[in-house]
Amino acid sequence: MTVREALSLGSSQFPQTPEDNPRLEAGVLLAFCLGLSREKLLACPGRELSPGEERAYRALAARRARGVPSAYLTGRREFYGREFYVDPRVLIPRPDTETLVEAALEIINRPGGRGAETSVVDICTGSGCIPLTLAWEVPGLKSAAADISPAAACVFALNRRLLRRPETAFYLSDLLNGVPGRWDLITANPPYLSPAEIEEKRRREGGPWGSAAAADWEEPELALNGGEGGLKILRRVIAQSPARLNPGGWLVMEGAPGQMNFLRKAMAEEGFLGVECVPDLAGRERVIRGYYGK
Numbered sequence: 001m002t003v004r005e006a007l008s009l010g011s012s013q014f015p016q017t018p019e020d021n022p023r024l025e026a027g028v029l030l031a032f033c034l035g036l037s038r039e040k041l042l043a044c045p046g047r048e049l050s051p052g053e054e055r056a057y058r059a060l061a062a063r064r065a066r067g068v069p070s071a072y073l074t075g076r077r078e079f080y081g082r083e084f085y086v087d088p089r090v091l092i093p094r095p096d097t098e099t100l101v102e103a104a105l106e107i108i109n110r111p112g113g114r115g116a117e118t119s120v121v122d123i124c125t126g127s128g129c130i131p132l133t134l135a136w137e138v139p140g141l142k143s144a145a146a147d148i149s150p151a152a153a154c155v156f157a158l159n160r161r162l163l164r165r166p167e168t169a170f171y172l173s174d175l176l177n178g179v180p181g182r183w184d185l186i187t188a189n190p191p192y193l194s195p196a197e198i199e200e201k202r203r204r205e206g207g208p209w210g211s212a213a214a215a216d217w218e219e220p221e222l223a224l225n226g227g228e229g230g231l232k233i234l235r236r237v238i239a240q241s242p243a244r245l246n247p248g249g250w251l252v253m254e255g256a257p258g259q260m261n262f263l264r265k266a267m268a269e270e271g272f273l274g275v276e277c278v279p280d281l282a283g284r285e286r287v288i289r290g291y292y293g294k
């Protein structure tokens with residue numbers, strides 16, 4: 001089997017959804033099995049796979065075809081140009097969340113802003129892709145992370161080491177309850193799907209085996225389930241934040257586009273100022289932000 005044949009095998013078997021690009025994923029899995037970069041791989045379409053490589057690739061491809069996300073198969077996902085470790089203990093970082101990172105960086109780096117002196121805490125951090133990215137983008141930044149899940153805390157700790165950002169503190173905490181002090185910036189990508197949307201996601205991703213067999217590789221429900229309308233946790237974050245922000249401090253949060261009107265209103269009612277949605281590259285409103293006091 002050649003590289004070219006392996007890639008088309010993957011493309012024909014993998015799920016084709018708006019989020020999944022079978023050809024790209026086949027390249028990711030094959031590059032992983034061969035220990036090559038994707039660029040190197042694409043440069044040698046005629047290369048023959050050794051029997052061991054072919055076995056490894058076929059095994060991964062079969063699991064991908066049954067719905068296991070490729071990030072969980074390789075244990076890796078790129079976010080904002082850096083590689084993070086992921087496994088089913090945490091949500092897989094999405095490109096959408098890079099919009100949140102940009103919205104936070106824009107606040108940190110504003111003229112007259114506090115730059116690296118900005119104190120930032122990311123709640124519901126999961127893999128830690130948000131605070132660790134911010135800590136890389138703004139050298140010396142006072143960043144911290146929090147998550148309610150001890151399992152996610154392990155993954156966060158691995159990424160903190162992999163990305164060499166030991167200064168990023170971690171709190172095992174239900175939202176801000178266990179996080180001490182006040183902050184200049186609170187970021188959050190909390191669970192915001194409704195139970196019906198989670199069911200729909202399961203059906204979409206469950207592959208021919210359906211949701212029962214998917215239980216060992218599904219993304220954690222804790223990271224997705226936002227209760228009725230997906231708004232329960234977002235609401236709690238909005239209610240908790242004012243008391244935990246320094247004067248003029250910002251809350252930056254991800255949500256679904258359909259939740260933005262509600263969130264705009266809820267933040268304004270809570271006393272946030274300058275409330276605005278930040279669109280992603282496709283123009284969808286995925287992030288909301290506002291500041292409190294001053």
Ligand code: GLN
Pocket residue numbers: 094096189190191192193201223224225
């Ligand atoms: N963006 C994720 C999805 O649609 C949900 C992430 C979240 O709930 N924070 O699958």
